[in-house]
Amino acid sequence: MFDLHRLRLLRELKHRGTLAAVAAALxxxxSSVSQQLSQLEAEVGVPLLEPAGRRVRLTEQAEILVAHTEAVLERLERAEADIATSLSDLTGTLRVASFQTAALALVPTALGLLRDRHPQLRVHVTHMEPEKALPALLARDFDLVLAEEYPGNPNPRPSELEQEDLLDDPLRLALPHPADGQDTDGAMAALRSLAGHAWVMEPEGTAARHWAMTLCRNAGFEPDVRFETTDLLLHxxxxEQQHAAAFLPDLVWDGHSPTVTLRQLPRGQRARRISTVVRRGGSRHPAVLACRDALLHAVTLHSGRAEGGTPRTHFERGSAKP
Known part of the structure; x- marks a missing residue:
């Protein structure tokens, strides 16, 4: 029988890419990681790694082993959930990753609910953009990730992950100057009117940047992006200080009145979808269920404070294990 610990190292190598990354994560x-994988090769009786420049890549046989390892780990994760369900209260640590606006507008309220209902549960929250957080979820660095999906830019959905929609968060055009009057010319005209202005956008390679660039190009212009940051509060x-135009989600206001002039975007581009993502097999864990319910309740409370994201499901009190 193959050694599960060594199989997990092989799986880590697939997800993290290098022996050094596996060693750092664990x-x-x-040298210890390399030695363990050499011993696994001896157990299996076939090469599992082959050179790829200065790195190594998995052989076909290694990929087969990793697929079976994923199935074993999923079953073990379900066993962990069953054990946790049998206990009278939630304990241990739940590791959550969230992007900025959800972390500011929803996560603190959810943490308060979890603290009141499950005081023995330790929740560790990391601010991380979905582009990095979702691969880290696959690598088992997190248990739950808050992710965002922009119109016309669906996220990849690996079969190893399970996604549950949380809310639709409206997106709006933020003008870098006071409004001249009512928004009578239409969404596309409002967007085109900013063709000559400087813009602030999220960095290249992010889903938000790809969506924003596509939107501007569909309006007939190439935006002059002078500022790049994932910090939407800086956007x-x-x-506010009239340095740039931007696309801002309603969650950035966190229930407060907008401080800049906002305009609607063209139809089909008016909301991003926010969801919670877990590994397949982990959605039954009572800590995950409790966290998802707390986030849904946070959405309900947030929607009650201001016109913003519309909940896609409703919080049901008592649906998490007490």
Whole structure:
């Protein structure tokens, strides 16, 4: 029988890409990881790694082993959920990753609910954009990730992950100057009117940047992107001080009144979808269920404070294990 620990190292190598990354993530020496994988090769009786420049890649037989390892780990994750369900209260640590606006507008309220209902549960929250957080979820660095999906830019959905929609968060055009009058010319005209202005957008390679660039190009212009950051509060500040135009989600206001002039976007581009994502097999864990319910309740409370995201499902009190 193959050694599960060594199989997990092989799986880590697939998800993290290098022996050094595996060693750093697991606090091992790279030589120790290499030695363990050599021993696994001896157990299996076939080569599992082959050179790829200065790195290594998995052989076909290694990929087969990783697929079976994923199935074993999923079953073990279900066993962990069953054990946790049998206990009288939630304990241990739940590791959550969230992007900025959800972390500011929803996560603190959810944390308060979890603290009141499950005081023995330790929740560790990391601010991380979905582009990095979702691969880290696959690598088992997190248990739950808050992710965003922009119109016309669906996220990849690996079969190893399960996604549950949380809310639709409206997106709006933020003008870098006071409004001249009513928005009578239409969404596309409002967007085109900013063709000559500076813009602030999220960095290249993010889903938000791809969506924003596509939207501007469909309006017939190439935006002059002078500022790049994932910090949407900085986006807002740059608009407030008339340095740049931006696309801002309603969650950025966190229930407060907007401080800049906003315009609607063209139809089909008016909301991003926010969801919670977990590994397949982990959705039954009572800590995950409790966190998802708390986030849904946070959405309900947020929607009650201001006109913003519309909940896609409703919080049901008592649906998490007490």
């Amino acid at each position: 606090s091992y020496a790279p 807002l500040r740059l608009v």
